[in-house]
Each structure stands twice: as structure tokens, then as C-alpha cells.
Amino acid sequence: MFNYLPPLNDHNLPYPDTLHPIVVHFVIAMVLFAFLCDVIGYFTRNPRLYEVSWWNMLIATASIFVAIIFGQYEAGLAQPYEAVEPVLHLHTLIGWSLSGIIAGITGWRYVIRSRNPEQLPIPYLGLGLVLVAIVGVQVYLGDELVWVYGLHTVPVVEAVKEGILQ
Template structure:
């Protein structure tokens, strides 16, 4: 088996990729929610379209984020103290990927109805139930951000001094 050499951050490439993709997904989910809320109150159908496409792209990108997160977590030297947080963060990541895809599918149905309603002039709003579920999604994303931040800032995942201390047995 051919193994790639790991750098001082315990990665085979210069910087962690997971946080880059994750921040992209977080921004898209939050912006989608923002567009839906503003569109709900202003009846601006263009904001609903922006919201849908943000969720659509986030649905694909979240899987890349989870896959790189799994790969990079596998390369991290995990202390016993960090294991519960990492395990919960992992379960939440996979769960969020399924939830985001499910909400995007629901959003697609709403988008289709809004487009038909635009022709019929019957409906120009997102259902309040969708906004409630989207609000719950935002809460889950905030929890996941907290867990990821804790892994980096408290437990030092892929932080050079922490990686070196773990290799030397200091931590």
C-alpha cells in the first residue's frame, strides 16, 4: 500500500480542506434561509429562486464536506477527551447531509408550486411549516458549527503545535 507523506499538520496536503467546504455550505444554507424569510414578507419570487439554488448547491457540497471531514478526522490523532465531541460531530455531519437533501427536495416541490402559482396568480409564499423546519435546520447547523469549532479551538485538530505534542506523547 502506497502511503502519502503527512505534513506538520498530519495531512497529505498543505491545509485542511474540510473547513473550506464546510464554510461554503454554512453560508449557502444561512443565505437560503435569509432569502426565504425576506421573500416570505416581501413576496419577492426572485428571492425564493435564489434560496432554492443555494440549497441545491449546498446539498451536493455538504457530502464533499462530510467526506473530507471523515478523511481528515481519520488522520487526526484524537485524544480521549476529544472522542465524544468528534463522534457527535461525525453523526451530526452525516445526519445534516441527509436533512439538507430532504429539505432541498421539499424546497423543490415548493418551487414548482410557486412557479405554477405565478402563472395562475394563486400563491406567492413559502409555507410557514417550511420556514419552521428551515429554522430548525439553522439551529442544527449552529450546533454543528459549535462542535467543529470545539474540535479545532479546544482540541487542536490539525493544528501544528498540537500535532507535534501528540506525536511526542506530551498530550
């Protein structure tokens, strides 16, 4: 059965490079841009920016699940060594939590949009700020996995294969 799977490359992946960061940066950008549009729309009283924000959150909600799928797959192929495991587990936990948080906020936004698309309540903006903070922590953890622990980098993959890192 395993003969039908593609071979793993120097990054320990069946494709040229990691896909999780590509998809997840799309989600990060959409969430941050949605919040920015909400804040600017609130202070300028421009409801067209609320529409932009709504569509960004809707697409981010769908995209975060794609990011999680690639993240789980690539984390499984990373062969994490002992030092990286706590960070990887926390990153995974926050990632799954963010999928629910973003979906919940988008659902609340749908209700707000259905009732009055020209206004946003202050608590929604406050929750948006909390979401931006959580995304910031998640970005930090993801950067740490790549730039500090070197997951899916050729030297680390080789060190794990040779048994140097455990």
C-alpha cells in the first residue's frame, strides 16, 4: 500500500515545500484586514467597509480549515523532536481553537449584518481586538516552529533522520 504514496523529499514532504504557511498567511491577512476595515468603518461611519470586512471573515472562516488540514498533515510528517513538542502542541491547540473562534465571530457578524448592516456594536470590535491578539500569539508560535526549531528545514530533517535530534 505504501508503494503508491509519493516519496518524501529533503523537507520530509511529498511535495516541494510546506503548504500550511501559504494558506495560513492568507487567513492571517484576511482576519487582520477585516478588523482594520471594521475599525476604520466605525470611526469614518463608512458601512461599505463593514461589507469588505464581512466577506474577508467569511473567506477566512473557510480557509482556516484548509490551513489546519495542511498543518496537521505537515506536523505529522515533521517528526518533531522532544524540544519542539510543547510549542507544536500549543500551536495546534490554538489553531483548532481559532477555527472555532473565527467561525463563531463570523456567525455573530452574520447576525449583526442581517439586523443592521450599517452599524457595528462596540463589543464586536472588542472581540475583534481579542481575535487579533490571539492571531498574534499564533503567528509567534508558528514563527518559532520554523525559525527556532527548524521544522521541515533540510538540516533539521537530516539531523532527525540520523538520530542526532530526539
